[in-house]
Amino acid sequence: MEKPLVFFSQLNMSEPKEKTFYKVIHAIGKEASNKDIKNSVSPEEAVKWGESFDKLLSHKDGFNAFTRFLKTEFSEENIEFWAACEDFKKSQEPHQLLHKAQAIYEKFIQNDAPQEVNLDFHTKETIFKSISQPTIHSFDAAQSRVYRLMEQDSYTRFLKSDIYLDLIKGRPPRTTNLRRRSRSFTFNEFPDEKPDLAIWL
Template structure:
């Protein structure tokens, strides 16, 4: 039995997920150059800086997830985040009927060969899912979700931190200022954002 604080956290997580899922559309309906580098003006640089502390920290913020997804769209790999979010939502389903329906949906969209948003997972993980899909459990996508998570964290996230999309949100600098090292506190800049003379 879940205690009240765990139930509240689950509810907040589901709320964040549904908010993001409504905001994020299918990549098929988004032109690759459409809104890929615009930064929402309501995100404070201080908040965005927290996303740079760790990938886990970024995932706590719906704006962070949305901004990271926008970056993934520029790399044509937004299906990774969409799949991870779908798995998170899947794990929160309590109804067996809904579980089966959602499992089939995830499988046809992200897993099966030639799926519209097929994620890059190894053959044995894919085969395990194929075997369990007719009687899915809450953990049937766990291995695939973990692999996709690892790929985003090790491969995409470091590139995101040095991308124009992230730098604009944290510093509001033009792409030409992308050389600024976000984490360095010893780096001194003058008011115009240019390196100060030493």
């Protein structure tokens, strides 16, 4: 069932702070694609990224390498959504929460969003109902699901990719062929998965 788009008449999207945030979430991940992973990353450091997904994302070069890999599979919306949620949770003022929540919803959540992430109906519906009065936890369930999807699906392929193998062997980055991957993989395959919010604390 299609849900109507949400419009907030009280939002003044012409305000500089909100414009800045829109630019930020549209630019997330671009830094990784516009510059190669530098050879300053030691093979020893790269090997540590294979110990856990959390170690990979907590390292700037690891985050960039993983983003570069997701771009080869046309699934970078997942890491960009995760990063936008991380930024969202740092908001201090209610008006910041409202504007950022709307920006995230329009870019990643609503049906036919430009970078729609793969979420189940219940999670989308919960966000839809709370978006007019968001809290810093409004996207926790969605962020956790996307994290788990990347960890259990994309991360395992990343560890076998040329991008990662070149890093742990100390080779310079090579040109990567882009390939489109099916998005039939859904979160419904993990019905018992519970959000683990401690991983971001």
